[in-house]
Amino acid sequence: MAMRERGFTPLWPLPLAAALLLLVATHLALWLSIQAGHVPACVPYWEGCTSISRAARHGLGNHLFRLLVIPCALLHGATWWLAGPWLRERERGSTAARWLRVLGLFSASALAIYATFLGTDGEVYGFLRRYGVTVYFGFGFLAQLLLMRRARVLRRLAPALLTGMAALCVAMLGLGVGNVVTGALIADDALRDRIENALEWQLGLLLVGWHLLLARGWWRDRFGLRLYREGDPL
Template identity: 35%
Template sequence: MCAPKPATHRLYPLGLLIALLPLFTIHLCLLLSFSENKLEWCNPYWLDCHSISATGRHGLAYFVFKGGMLTAMVLLALFWWINQWWLNNQTTKASVLIGWLGSLASLALVIYTLSLGHDGNIPYLLRRIGVISYLGLTFICQLLLSASLQRKAATQVQGRHLLMLSTLILVLALISLALDAALGAQYKRLENAIEWGLILLINLHALFIVAVWRKVDLRVTLRHQ
């Protein structure tokens, strides 16, 4: 009897889910909060609108936010381990850190998500630590991956584009810090818009990584015992 052939599956559909689920969750929660009159209608990418955390504090959005983001963070940890495995097969030295750092970033946002909707100094501190750690660690992972891809002939152009997007993310973060120092209390008017912009760019970076998966036809092989 012939042994069954190993089954191979393309990974980019999973990558699309991982990259889009956080964006879908926060925008859905914003619309739910609007529709339930928990928040006033506004454009989150403009002045004087709500923070991302505000979208998941009340009503149905509270449960959708937690369910969606906790699922997204489990998948995000898997995303970075897939990238580490992929780069390890290309003997890329920087990849040894990506899986671990990506898992820590996911854990940081899990802490943020679980503390959301609770009042007090400790939940506030957990949220701040969680979101700052997530943003910083995710940026490092994206930078390492982008630089690794740029060093490979087959993905050099895509790696360069990803590095440019990483630079844009860094510039926006630095502008945010400069405006905070320069504007003082007035900075609150645009702080939330910058936060939404950073999250959008970070998830777009993940989406572009998935586009590279598709280009190189990244697959996983399942073998029958």
Template identity: 35%
Template sequence: MLMQANNADFKNTAISGNRIWLLGLLTGLLPMLTMHLSWLAASIQGHLEWCNPYWLHCHSVSSTGRYGLGYFIFKGGMIPALVLLSWYWWLNQQWLNRLSNHHSQKLCVLGLIASPALLIYTLSLGHVGDTFYLLRRAGVVIYLGLTFIAQLLLSAALARHITQGKVLLRLSFATLAIALFSLLLDALPAVDYKSMEDAFEWLLILLLNLHVLIVAWLWKIHNLRFVLK
């Protein structure tokens, strides 16, 4: 059970957890930490040239997890991350249901599809062949697309109930604007989009995980607790 409450509500509970915001914090930080550690390991080992992944002419997120130690760091970090992601969306769904007195499962469904998509992408990374390429592309597109949709739904719902929800909604619109801008650049023949495509990928993933971190902060300030009775 997920609830917002004061300490008096838990006098008769067997187990209460008032630090679930740490779960949200880990859900947002673990993917970013994994990506950057994989990039650092691949660069140190000479598999990738040193460059700023958030700037032009650098490397994709996928390339950081294909070689050497980065291969194991990426899989070792992303597999736990997708488990956390599933739980994260379930907790958010319970919170929204409690705020609105509805019993929707939209976020749970989106999360349960996005997480296996991330798993497919992660496991196929570092393997050669058209099949693995298609698995990687399908996995990352489904994961990013459904995660954004879930975040947009969450942001819009929270904006109707709490003031801080408007911050999430603005972030979601900013993420969408950047994604659309990147598509526009890709469509312009005069623009060397290949040189900036990877930087957009890193930036969009950063914004998606920033959304998770803000939600974790909201869990904390609204005193969300997970209770087993």
């Protein structure tokens, strides 16, 4: 094991914490809502008995979900902000790192908006919740694609790791297409809701897996902050 550098702070715990906090928040809210009788007891990944929003909309589950997800959004934002310098371009005039930050920060902000207004009533609040979910997944997906593209060009991630991340993105895209097809072709409201709910839970799990792989990549790449004091060699 390599000796830890003095003044070095690894940054791989950021995407790791963002992924695990989102995972804990959703499943803790689900468990609390089941215990309180707000949603039926089931495995939502394939039974689709409830959506993530409904599982976290009521009672103590709602309060804990928001308490965990808002800091989770901050961790997501910090991850995307730091991913820019990690993939900084050496070509003059390149804007890839800037776009990565913009997409990532929009995604993180949308997650915070979604968590803030979850459990509230009214048309405006409903719009903000829907906006939050759509932008979080959509802009986050674009940021993932951009990060993988630049990481491949700059050879910052191992090929096997990039392959795994790409496979998760393909699966996420497939779930998104499946959700659109379900809404268009299935007339039974109850069946359509169950399928869409299951796809939503599966999409969230894939998103968590992608950030876990990013954390693994940052750990292998020894990405972190190095703090220099006066007199230290540069």
